[in-house]
Amino acid sequence: MNMRKMMRFLVFICLSGWVCAGPLVAQSIYVSGITKITMRTGPGVEHKIVAMLTSGSKLETIEYQQAWSHVRTQNNKTGWVLSRFLTQKVPQTLLVKQLQKENERLVGVLEQTEGKNLALVEKNSSLLGIEAKYKKLEQASADFLKLNESYKELTKQSQDQQNHILTLEKNLNNEEKIWFLSGAGVFIVGLIIGLSTRKNKRSSLL
Numbered sequence: 001m002n003m004r005k006m007m008r009f010l011v012f013i014c015l016s017g018w019v020c021a022g023p024l025v026a027q028s029i030y031v032s033g034i035t036k037i038t039m040r041t042g043p044g045v046e047h048k049i050v051a052m053l054t055s056g057s058k059l060e061t062i063e064y065q066q067a068w069s070h071v072r073t074q075n076n077k078t079g080w081v082l083s084r085f086l087t088q089k090v091p092q093t094l095l096v097k098q099l100q101k102e103n104e105r106l107v108g109v110l111e112q113t114e115g116k117n118l119a120l121v122e123k124n125s126s127l128l129g130i131e132a133k134y135k136k137l138e139q140a141s142a143d144f145l146k147l148n149e150s151y152k153e154l155t156k157q158s159q160d161q162q163n164h165i166l167t168l169e170k171n172l173n174n175e176e177k178i179w180f181l182s183g184a185g186v187f188i189v190g191l192i193i194g195l196s197t198r199k200n201k202r203s204s205l206l
Helices: 003-021 092-205
Strands: 028-031 036-040 049-054 058-064 068-072 078-082
Touching: 049 078
Parallel strands: none
Antiparallel strands: 028 058, 036 049, 036 078, 058 068, 068 078
16 A cells, blocks of 8 residues: 555545544534525434524534534524534625624714714814804903003093193192282282372372
8 A cells, every 4th residue: 555545544534533423522513505404303304303494503513423413503402403414614695694794783883983973073163163252252352451451541641631731720720819919919009109199299289
């Protein structure tokens, strides 16, 4: 026996042992691409049907045999199914359903993201409006402070001018009084002189 035949023989022995003995640990298998298969209470068509399994149903192997395999469903129901209807590859129908569900999930996430983005845009617009109002209020406050300072300065200047006018009026009144008194004094002195002159004239005539 040459090396190639010996390798084939060893591979055949290994595969035969796996098929006959079944898996040492439980593994996931699927119902292959047909419509439905029966799950029975024992390895044979004479046993009672306990469930109908559709294509893509995920099962857990309890014991794998060449003709019939003992399996467990996802709701913990156990039974026997024909091994030729089982496969370790994920069926295309199941992959399509999984992709459809994932697509629906992503669409939902996208819609939520768009909703959040719209809310953020509206919030940003509101913040921009508030910021614009704040700037206007700030500018108005600055203008008010400037006007207030100008008003205080003008008020002070007006008060100073009023005080100056009052001072001038007071000084003017004093000068008028002096001039009035001076004029009255001159008039009285003149009157006295005039009277004295007349008396002297009269005395000389006598």
